[in-house]
Amino acid sequence: MSLIVQKYGGTSVKDLDRIKAVAERIKRTRDAGHQVCVVVSARGGVTNRLIADAKSLHPNPDKREMDLLLSVGEQETIALTAIALQSLGVAAVSRTGAQAGIHTDLFHTKARIVDIDGGDIKEQLDAGRVVIVAGFQGVNSAGQITTLGRGGSDLSAIALAGALKADVCQIYTDVDGVYTADPRIVPNARKLDEVAYDEMLELASLGSKVMQSRSVEFASKFNVVFEVRSSFNDNPGTLVKAETTLEDVVVRGVAADRNQTKVVVSDLPDEPGVAARVFQALAQAHVNVDMIVQNVGRDGVANLTFTVGNDDASSAEEAVATVLKEVGAGAVRAAENVAKISVVGIGMRSHSGVASKMFDALADSGVNIQMISTSEIKISVIVDLEKAEHATRVVHTAFGLDRDD
Amino acid sequence: MSLIVQKYGGTSVKDLDRIKAVAERIKRTRDAGHQVCVVVSARGGVTNRLIADAKSLHPNPDKREMDLLLSVGEQETIALTAIALQSLGVAAVSRTGAQAGIHTDLFHTKARIVDIDGGDIKEQLDAGRVVIVAGFQGVNSAGQITTLGRGGSDLSAIALAGALKADVCQIYTDVDGVYTADPRIVPNARKLDEVAYDEMLELASLGSKVMQSRSVEFASKFNVVFEVRSSFNDNPGTLVKAETTLEDVVVRGVAADRNQTKVVVSDLPDEPGVAARVFQALAQAHVNVDMIVQNVGRDGVANLTFTVGNDDASSAEEAVATVLKEVGAGAVRAAENVAKISVVGIGMRSHSGVASKMFDALADSGVNIQMISTSEIKISVIVDLEKAEHATRVVHTAFGLDRDD
Numbered sequence: 001m002s003l004i005v006q007k008y009g010g011t012s013v014k015d016l017d018r019i020k021a022v023a024e025r026i027k028r029t030r031d032a033g034h035q036v037c038v039v040v041s042a043r044g045g046v047t048n049r050l051i052a053d054a055k056s057l058h059p060n061p062d063k064r065e066m067d068l069l070l071s072v073g074e075q076e077t078i079a080l081t082a083i084a085l086q087s088l089g090v091a092a093v094s095r096t097g098a099q100a101g102i103h104t105d106l107f108h109t110k111a112r113i114v115d116i117d118g119g120d121i122k123e124q125l126d127a128g129r130v131v132i133v134a135g136f137q138g139v140n141s142a143g144q145i146t147t148l149g150r151g152g153s154d155l156s157a158i159a160l161a162g163a164l165k166a167d168v169c170q171i172y173t174d175v176d177g178v179y180t181a182d183p184r185i186v187p188n189a190r191k192l193d194e195v196a197y198d199e200m201l202e203l204a205s206l207g208s209k210v211m212q213s214r215s216v217e218f219a220s221k222f223n224v225v226f227e228v229r230s231s232f233n234d235n236p237g238t239l240v241k242a243e244t245t246l247e248d249v250v251v252r253g254v255a256a257d258r259n260q261t262k263v264v265v266s267d268l269p270d271e272p273g274v275a276a277r278v279f280q281a282l283a284q285a286h287v288n289v290d291m292i293v294q295n296v297g298r299d300g301v302a303n304l305t306f307t308v309g310n311d312d313a314s315s316a317e318e319a320v321a322t323v324l325k326e327v328g329a330g331a332v333r334a335a336e337n338v339a340k341i342s343v344v345g346i347g348m349r350s351h352s353g354v355a356s357k358m359f360d361a362l363a364d365s366g367v368n369i370q371m372i373s374t375s376e377i378k379i380s381v382i383v384d385l386e387k388a389e390h391a392t393r394v395v396h397t398a399f400g401l402d403r404d405d
Numbered sequence: 406m407s408l409i410v411q412k413y414g415g416t417s418v419k420d421l422d423r424i425k426a427v428a429e430r431i432k433r434t435r436d437a438g439h440q441v442c443v444v445v446s447a448r449g450g451v452t453n454r455l456i457a458d459a460k461s462l463h464p465n466p467d468k469r470e471m472d473l474l475l476s477v478g479e480q481e482t483i484a485l486t487a488i489a490l491q492s493l494g495v496a497a498v499s500r501t502g503a504q505a506g507i508h509t510d511l512f513h514t515k516a517r518i519v520d521i522d523g524g525d526i527k528e529q530l531d532a533g534r535v536v537i538v539a540g541f542q543g544v545n546s547a548g549q550i551t552t553l554g555r556g557g558s559d560l561s562a563i564a565l566a567g568a569l570k571a572d573v574c575q576i577y578t579d580v581d582g583v584y585t586a587d588p589r590i591v592p593n594a595r596k597l598d599e600v601a602y603d604e605m606l607e608l609a610s611l612g613s614k615v616m617q618s619r620s621v622e623f624a625s626k627f628n629v630v631f632e633v634r635s636s637f638n639d640n641p642g643t644l645v646k647a648e649t650t651l652e653d654v655v656v657r658g659v660a661a662d663r664n665q666t667k668v669v670v671s672d673l674p675d676e677p678g679v680a681a682r683v684f685q686a687l688a689q690a691h692v693n694v695d696m697i698v699q700n701v702g703r704d705g706v707a708n709l710t711f712t713v714g715n716d717d718a719s720s721a722e723e724a725v726a727t728v729l730k731e732v733g734a735g736a737v738r739a740a741e742n743v744a745k746i747s748v749v750g751i752g753m754r755s756h757s758g759v760a761s762k763m764f765d766a767l768a769d770s771g772v773n774i775q776m777i778s779t780s781e782i783k784i785s786v787i788v789d790l791e792k793a794e795h796a797t798r799v800v801h802t803a804f805g806l807d808r809d810d
Contacts, residue, residue: 016461056421058492065491068499069484072477079474080458086470087463094473099548143504260619 003166007157012231014044023084039157042073055290063108097137103140110149116163151212172231177238196243250347261313341390361398407572412562417447417636430491447478468513479539502542509543515554516582521568556617577636582643601648655752666718690724744793747785766803
């Protein structure tokens with residue numbers, strides 16, 4: 001008998017019919033002889049409605065009250081899911097985050113899990129009951145309800161699976177798993193059977209929206225193997241685990257981030273400390289800078305180019321303009337017209353020639369590379385936004401990732 | 406500085422605009438220099454929607470899960486009310502039933518309060534904060550969320566007022582207070598300035614729907630003075646308290662219960678134990694019998710007439726029919742065509758002639774009295790349903806309860 005932790009997101013429990021379907025899937029797992037602990041999110045739309053209600057009362061509502069408010073979404077789902085299971089003749093009991101012993105730090109709206117004691121989950125499972133746990137929420141040392149921030153329910157499930165020493169952790173979502181590329185861009189992208197934590201992290205941070213990075217980081221830290229799969233079919237999903245058991249693949253996937261702005265700072269005096277002041281100002285304005293390129297011309301002026309997310313573009317431009325005013329030189333211009341294309345794979349650590357293969361493929365198909373950055377398991381290039389989809393497909397084919405059929 | 410407990414029902418917090426209005430009323434109380442602890446219900450309609458959701462999944466949902474489910478209604482309101490207060494610049498913090506230390510027994514969906522320790526409410530009040538507590542809910546010794554059943558938020562407020570030794574407990578509702586009669590039946594009914602617990606109890610049990618009996622019983626037991634008043638205006642309401650401070654009034658009010666069925670059992674053998682078997686059968690069928698009249702005719706057969714609530718009429722008829730079959734005699738007939746008119750007043754204990762005054766008034770206006778029952782502070786008569794409103798007005802006038810203007 002295995003212990004399986006399953007997590008169902010907001011889309012999977014959106015309405016009562018879907019909750020019934022989730023209950024039937026849980027019953028099938030239980031009937032196959034497993035102990036089942038289930039983590040659920042709020043019904044799709046509920047959390048956004050509660051946030052809108054609060055914001056209509058206060059532009060910046062108190063975080064402690066927001067946590068108390070938002071936690072009702074999951075509490076509603078756990079009770080309804082338990083009732084749906086009971087109507088199928090399955091013994092089930094629900095537990096809030098606090099009842100499940102999910103202890104967090106004191107930071108409301110994005111608390112971190114500090115400890116999970118599981119409450120009486122083990123006893124309930126041993127007594128033959130399915131246990132339904134509210135995701136996204138915990139309790140702090142002051143007895144106050146906290147929430148874990150975006151992607152919090154995934155984190156609850158992975159952390160619970162670790163704490164309960166579950167044999168399997170299944171993250172049910174509205175996609176079939178992790179793909180070699182976004183299937184909307186690359187129609188012959190393949191679903192991956194397995195992906196390493198580090199690869200999943202890079203893919204997530206590069207715009208593959210399957211899961212938040214922190215859940216994958218947590219899984220990696222505590223070595224919790226989990227599977228991302230669809231709640232709408234029975235297809236096997238993608239197993240996310242440490243690298244050791246994966247077959248030898250150089251490039252696992254291609255990610256495209258079309259939400260990038262290139263900021264060009266020109267005619268800066270080529271003096272020590274000027275570039276540092278620019279990036280200090282950006283840090284103070286909480287702007288995340290991604291890639292950076294600096295050129296010094298013959299005439300003693302420097303040009304600085306960097307990329308930021310589109311949301312940060314105007315803050316970045318303002319922050320830089322302030323510095324330029326102090327310096328008394330230079331000009332800044334933000335142009336929202338670039339995309340970042342990345343290839344990701346643990347295997348590239350030990351393989352040379354990945355970069356040149358990527359650059360060649362792009363050059364051959366007429367895509368100009370504006371900026372480059374590399375890490376141990378990733379190579380990213382900045383290209384024109386209009387070339388983004390074409391570039392993604394070209395690179396996907398070049399690394400042999402296209403589906404065979 | 407007084408400590409005031411205020412309770413706002415579901416109608417008073419139905420939508421965000423009403424929550425804002427409630428917050429403004431709380432602020433006025435606080436600005437007048439008082440400490441304020443507020444008990445709120447779920448937003449109007451929320452509890453019914455949750456019940457409908459659960460019932461669509463299971464015809465008879467688990468009571469423990471129902472409590473967990475229904476408690477989200479109040480949890481939503483406390484957070485939104487606290488946020489609304491904060492937007493007015495009032496320091497406020499919300500507390501669930503468990504956080505407020507409302508400890509109950511183990512009976513889910515109609516738990517009884519066994520103890521209130523108040524959690525940190527006193528400290529929060531002393532720190533200058535308004536405390537918003539979720540009504541209707543508590544926590545049992547197993548750490549499970551319980552709910553207090555119908556009228557539970559009133560009970561929460563009165564019990565909290567008692568535990569906190571509040572100076573005033575205000576129950577805000579959608580009516581101005583307790584009237585001498587239902588104003589929809591008796592247009593010149595007067596609002597009462599004061600009413601005794603026992604009178605309020607009789608009026609509540611006789612169909613004046615202002616409050617559930619158990620809240621009034623609790624207030625009486627622990628001598629918690631409370632005021633019933635409207636959340637839609639600033640009119641003074643009705644003070645409910647022990648009898649001693651009330652002026653000497655013989656009849657406090659007139660109640661009409663039009664939800665009564667008269668059941669007639671005829672031609673019973675006049676033998677010992679036959680009537681007892683009828684009432685045993687009714688008790689086993691959980692039928693609440695109200696008034697009973699038995700006549701024995703000269704021919705050795707007895708006729709038994711009793712009243713039940715309309716909802717119990719068919720169960721009562723079935724239960725009696727089973728007994729008649731065993732006895733081998735008699736007939737039963739339920740006719741849903743009666744009303745119970747009652748006059749209530751602590752003063753009538755020491756005044757004779759109340760009954761005759763009531764009977765005379767009814768006789769003079771052509772209303773036939775079918776059954777009579779009396780208690781120390783109440784006289785009730787059964788009349789034809791069509792005569793109910795007329796009879797109520799006649800009695801109201803006879804006891805001088807009509808408004809002067």
